[in-house]
Amino acid sequence: MTHPKILMIATSADKLTNGEPTGVWLEELTTPYYAFVDGGADVTVASMAGGAIPVDARSVAADGDNDASVERYLKDPDLKKKVAETPAFDDIDTSGFDAVFLPGGHGTMFDYPTSDALASLIETFDGEGKVVSAVCHGPAGLVQAKTPAGDPFVKGKRVAGFTDSEEHAVGLQDAVPFLLETRLRELGAQVQTAPDFQVFAIRDGNLVTGQNPASAGKTAALVLKALSERAESAA
Numbered sequence: 001m002t003h004p005k006i007l008m009i010a011t012s013a014d015k016l017t018n019g020e021p022t023g024v025w026l027e028e029l030t031t032p033y034y035a036f037v038d039g040g041a042d043v044t045v046a047s048m049a050g051g052a053i054p055v056d057a058r059s060v061a062a063d064g065d066n067d068a069s070v071e072r073y074l075k076d077p078d079l080k081k082k083v084a085e086t087p088a089f090d091d092i093d094t095s096g097f098d099a100v101f102l103p104g105g106h107g108t109m110f111d112y113p114t115s116d117a118l119a120s121l122i123e124t125f126d127g128e129g130k131v132v133s134a135v136c137h138g139p140a141g142l143v144q145a146k147t148p149a150g151d152p153f154v155k156g157k158r159v160a161g162f163t164d165s166e167e168h169a170v171g172l173q174d175a176v177p178f179l180l181e182t183r184l185r186e187l188g189a190q191v192q193t194a195p196d197f198q199v200f201a202i203r204d205g206n207l208v209t210g211q212n213p214a215s216a217g218k219t220a221a222l223v224l225k226a227l228s229e230r231a232e233s234a235a
Contacts (some may be wrong), residue, residue: 003042004098004227008033009089009118009141010047011107014054016175023054025105028135028216030069032101033079035220041227044097045079048111048118050088056105059213067213090117098227100125101220104136104162104213109176112141119144122153126206131226135201135210135219136162143183155188158204160211166196206230 010024029045036043047053060070073079094100100121102112112118122145125132134141139161145153164181167173184191194200194211201210201218208226210219 003040004224004231005042005044005096006036006099006101006223006227007089007092007094007097008043008045008101008103010045010053010083010086010103011105011111012047012049012051012054013107013110015110016106016172017177018175020175021054021057022106023056024059024103024107025136025213026055026059026070026073027067027213028103028105028138029053029083030073030079031067031216032103032135032220032223034069034072035217035224036101039224041224044092045082045086046089046092047086048089048115050086050091052084053086054107055083056107059105069216089121094121094124097125097130098230099131099133099223101223102134102138102141103216104134104138106137106172106176108137108140109178109180112138113143113177115141115144119146119153123147126153129206129230131206131208131223131230133208133219133223134161135216136212137180139184139209140180143187152187152189154184157189157207158202159184159189159191159207160193160200160202160209160215161191162212163193163196166212169196
């Protein structure tokens with residue numbers, strides 16, 4: 001069996017509405033990345049605009065004080081090079097991929113929802129039975145996508161994402177263009193939540209979403225499970 005191919009698309013946005021720097025939340029890229037490659041997947045790291053992925057400085061602590069995947073990243077010149085030199089996702093031939101994964105970070109709230117190209121990719125992957133996945137603020141990449149009938153892509157689907165309560169807890173509710181949980185509910189999603197900052201991820205068919213940074217590992221595990229089942233059904 002061939003290795004599944006996963007396309008990770010990170011934000012290229014590096015500023016909040018208040019001008020403070022932001023970007024990807026590093027753990028939400030590194031934890032899934034290593035889970036995927038350790039699980040035998042081929043992973044392509046891309047970004048919305050290409051070039052270096054902005055990393056939210058708040059997601060990196062002193063050496064030894066980070067999540068295990070971030071510590072691994074800090075000693076991994078190969079992945080650091082990939083993060084520094086990404087292709088723009090819409091310059092890639094995405095036809096050969098089995099899944100797309102959208103890491104979070106507050107930057108995603110600015111460039112994911114406004115991208116017609118990202119919405120189109122989500123719609124195409126879903127229509128082809130491929131896995132669509134996102135964690136924390138990553139589901140912001142789902143809000144513009146539509147179903148073939150023209151309904152919001154998330155309508156009626158069970159979805160997790162960074163909650164309004166968590167946004168208020170980190171004090172950034174006024175630094176983003178909208179509250180993600182509220183927007184998902186407005187679009188008809190069946191948003192499911194756990195207590196603030198607890199591990200929570202759900203799968204609804206080929207859609208996999210997680211609530212917060214701590215949920216990145218569980219989200220990745222559900223993606224790998226969905227890919228394994230997809231491969232078995234195709235065999």
